[in-house]
Amino acid sequence: MLGRRLSPVKLATAIVLLGVLLQVYVLYSDYLSPWGRRIWDLRARTAWERSGLLSPWFGAERTEFLGFIRSETSSDAVLIFTERSGPYSWRPLLQYFLFPRTVVNCTDANLTACIESELGDGVFVVHPERGPEPEGIPLGARFIPYRAEDRTGLYQLSGHSGSEEPGAGVP
Amino acid sequence: MIASLLVGLAVVVALSVFGVQLARAILGRSTWLELLGLAYPLGSGVLTWLLFLLSWIGLRMTALSVAATAAFALAGATWAAEVRRKLILQSASDSRRGIREDTGGTSARVGLGLAFAVLMLAALVISVGRSYAAYDAMAGWALKGYGIAAGGSVLAGRDWGMWGLNYPLNIMLQVATFRLFGGDLLPESKLLFPLYLASVCLGIFLFWRRFRVAPALAALGLMLIATNPVVFIHATNGYANLPFAAVLTLGVLTGIDGVASHDQPRQFLSGLLLGIGVWTRPEGILYAAPIAAALVAIARIGRKGKVFPLALLSPLLGLSIPWLLFAGTHYELDPVWIQQGDTAVLAITNLLKGISAGGARLSTLYLIVRLFLERALLPENWGAYLPVVALLFALSAFARRTWARREILYLVAVSVITIVLPVALYLVLSIHGLPDFVLVLRRDFDRAYLPAYFMTNVLAITLLQPRTHDQDPSAPRRPGSQSGMSAGSEEAHLDEVGRVWG
Numbered sequence: 291m292l293g294r295r296l297s298p299v300k301l302a303t304a305i306v307l308l309g310v311l312l313q314v315y316v317l318y319s320d321y322l323s324p325w326g327r328r329i330w331d332l333r334a335r336t337a338w339e340r341s342g343l344l345s346p347w348f349g350a351e352r353t354e355f356l357g358f359i360r361s362e363t364s365s366d367a368v369l370i371f372t373e374r375s376g377p378y379s380w381r382p383l384l385q386y387f388l389f390p391r392t393v394v395n396c397t398d399a400n401l402t403a404c405i406e407s408e409l410g411d412g413v414f415v416v417h418p419e420r421g422p423e424p425e426g427i428p429l430g431a432r433f434i435p436y437r438a439e440d441r442t443g444l445y446q447l448s449g450h451s452g453s454e455e456p457g458a459g460v461p
Numbered sequence: 462m463i464a465s466l467l468v469g470l471a472v473v474v475a476l477s478v479f480g481v482q483l484a485r486a487i488l489g490r491s492t493w494l495e496l497l498g499l500a501y502p503l504g505s506g507v508l509t510w511l512l513f514l515l516s517w518i519g520l521r522m523t524a525l526s527v528a529a530t531a532a533f534a535l536a537g538a539t540w541a542a543e544v545r546r547k548l549i550l551q552s553a554s555d556s557r558r559g560i561r562e563d564t565g566g567t568s569a570r571v572g573l574g575l576a577f578a579v580l581m582l583a584a585l586v587i588s589v590g591r592s593y594a595a596y597d598a599m600a601g602w603a604l605k606g607y608g609i610a611a612g613g614s615v616l617a618g619r620d621w622g623m624w625g626l627n628y629p630l631n632i633m634l635q636v637a638t639f640r641l642f643g644g645d646l647l648p649e650s651k652l653l654f655p656l657y658l659a660s661v662c663l664g665i666f667l668f669w670r671r672f673r674v675a676p677a678l679a680a681l682g683l684m685l686i687a688t689n690p691v692v693f694i695h696a697t698n699g700y701a702n703l704p705f706a707a708v709l710t711l712g713v714l715t716g717i718d719g720v721a722s723h724d725q726p727r728q729f730l731s732g733l734l735l736g737i738g739v740w741t742r743p744e745g746i747l748y749a750a751p752i753a754a755a756l757v758a759i760a761r762i763g764r765k766g767k768v769f770p771l772a773l774l775s776p777l778l779g780l781s782i783p784w785l786l787f788a789g790t791h792y793e794l795d796p797v798w799i800q801q802g803d804t805a806v807l808a809i810t811n812l813l814k815g816i817s818a819g820g821a822r823l824s825t826l827y828l829i830v831r832l833f834l835e836r837a838l839l840p841e842n843w844g845a846y847l848p849v850v851a852l853l854f855a856l857s858a859f860a861r862r863t864w865a866r867r868e869i870l871y872l873v874a875v876s877v878i879t880i881v882l883p884v885a886l887y888l889v890l891s892i893h894g895l896p897d898f899v900l901v902l903r904r905d906f907d908r909a910y911l912p913a914y915f916m917t918n919v920l921a922i923t924l925l926q927p928r929t930h931d932q933d934p935s936a937p938r939r940p941g942s943q944s945g946m947s948a949g950s951e952e953a954h955l956d957e958v959g960r961v962w963g
Contacts, residue, residue, distance in 0.1 A: 298856045298857070298860045298925055299678060299860070299925050299926070301856055302678055302856050302922070302925045303675070303677050303681060305849055305852050305853065306685050306849060306853075306922075307681050308845070309845030309848070309849040310681055310685050310688055310845075313685065313688040313689055313690065313840075313844035316690055316840045316841055317688050317690055317844075320690065320841050321587075321690060321693065321694065325587050325590075325591060325697075326583075326586075328591075329586070329587060329591060333590070336646070337646060337648045338592070340591065341592045341594050341599055344592065345594040345596075345599070347596075380600070382599075382600030382601070382604060382621075382622040382623045383599055383600050385600075385604055385622060386600060386604040386607075389604065389608075389611075389621075
């Protein structure tokens with residue numbers, strides 16, 4: 291039996307107090323302190339940059355590339371991504387980072403047809419990561435390099451571009 | 462930066478003032494602390510629902526139209542609150558006295574206020590500071606709000622982010638409102654998430670005090686809830702689960718209080734909050750319907766209080782039906798969205814199919830419970846939740862007349878509902894044979910459990926009342942009473958609660 295001095299309420303209060311102390315310690319050491327430091331380090335960054343830098347999928351390099359896209363394209367641009375996997379294939383996230391630009395995932399087998407259907411002056415094919423350049427880039431598309439050595443960057447399509455020779459005309 | 466913050470704070474204040482006036486119009490008289498707890502969830506929920514209806518019938522959403530809607534709504538609520546105030550006779554218990562009695566002594570008030578304020582300030586800073594950096598927050602809640610703001614219509618939300626128009630738009634329209642007024646450059650819309658935590662903590666604290674939980678235990682219980690790692694993280698990560706759990710919990714507690722004290726306006730407010738829950742998450746109706754049914758059934762069959770079904774159900778149905786009609790009209794099930802996390806809608810869509818197919822295997826039930834227990838026992842996830850709640854339940858066996866009290870049966874019923882529902886939803890989800898079901902479970906079950914987390918904490922601490930008034934000298938008293946409430950005057954206490962708070 292619980293004695294008169296040690297009532298259930300007093301005992302419960304002590305248990306809850308211990309629980310609070312444990313949680314304050316865990317919260318401070320696991321969350322408040324590390325997140326506080328990260329946020330302080332990024333205090334001068336814009337909201338979308340902090341999203342990229344603090345998200346587990348983008349990090350500094352990809353956030354920097356997204357910044358490049360934002361700076362090189364107008365807000366009404368159409369951006370075509372051809373990646374089949376990874377963060378650059380996740381349309382909803384790309385829409386968030388590149389808002390209000392239109393994001394098109396062109397991952398069909400027939401990339402040429404997909405790209406042609408979006409032809410226009412404000413349309414860009416995005417080549418975000420090193421590797422073979424996207425197929426079906428129309429003749430006369432202008433290449434805007436991000437990192438020349440990796441051949442990453444943007445291909446700006448033109449409404450008058452021919453597309454007979456994918457990749458031809460690209461510098 | 463400063464300008465964006467000021468615009469964001471102005472939006473918060475405007476929505477909160479609307480919520481205060483709504484609560485005053487419904488309740489008549491209340492305490493400022495209770496109004497503060499209800500202000501933001503109530504004001505934002507009702508305003509976004511009005512914006513949704515207006516947009517659905519074709520009104521373009523712009524900063525001007527949103528401001529005009531808010532101004533009309535605020536004027537209407539203020540007028541109704543004044544009319545209501547004049548209808549109520551003044552009693553000896555003014556609101557300030559009620560608060561003093563309800564929060565314990567001066568040191569408890571100051572200590573609680575400071576600790577809680579610091580914690581909420583930290584949540585606000587981290588929430589805004591980390592921006593939208595979690596998947597659903599970016600690809601769902603924020604983006605769709607931006608899309609609606611840019612397109613000037615709720616229908617524009619379909620083209621942006623995940624889920625099409627399957628998910629309720631409460632949070633998205635709040636984000637859209639912040640975007641329309643200040644551009645959401647900070648993003649100031651992330652102020653809204655910690656506000657729900659603050660609101661539900663205040664609501665739970667006041668419920669405890671209303672039902673005679675000792676001040677120190679109630680204050681520490683509040684801090685226990687607010688400092689839980691999972692809860693705190695969800696107050697800062699931009700997901701809708703915490704706002705949903707908060708609104709649902711506020712609705713439940715207001716409802717129990719209303720039924721126990723035979724208070725019709727309070728039951729109306731409960732229905733309104735449950736309706737806002739339906740308007741916040743797709744599984745909302747699955748929670749609100751059985752909870753409302755449980756309140757009515759226990760009051761009627763168990764003769765525990767008095768329920769006014771029309772008062773309780775009319776706002777719940779009034780808010781739910783238009784949304785459910787809209788969702789039914791625009792419903793889509795896209796495999797890509799499911800892959801990207803639209804699991805709630807998938808589970809709900811196939812609920813009947815899962816039940817008719819005989820449900821999922823018992824081994825899956827074991828898996829769900831085992832994984833949750835594993836996570837719950839690690840302090841970095843659920844803090845001290847499981848051990849503390851288990852010990853409090855054990856201690857309640859020594860408390861006086863614990864299980865005979867009328868509020869307990871309601872709390873038990875709602876706790877069971879909130880525990881069973883997420884388990885049932887994940888059981889149904891398991892029949893789809895998602896290749897990464899265990900991963901989904903580890904990642905998502907915690908947030909689905911948030912309503913149960915609040916309710917089990919509320920139950921565990923409500924079970925532990927002081928034995929006599931002497932152990933709780935600050936418990937609410939009858940107006941004019943010098944000696945306070947006697948140990949055996951529970952009925953009288955509830956009647957008094959109804960009057961002071963009604």
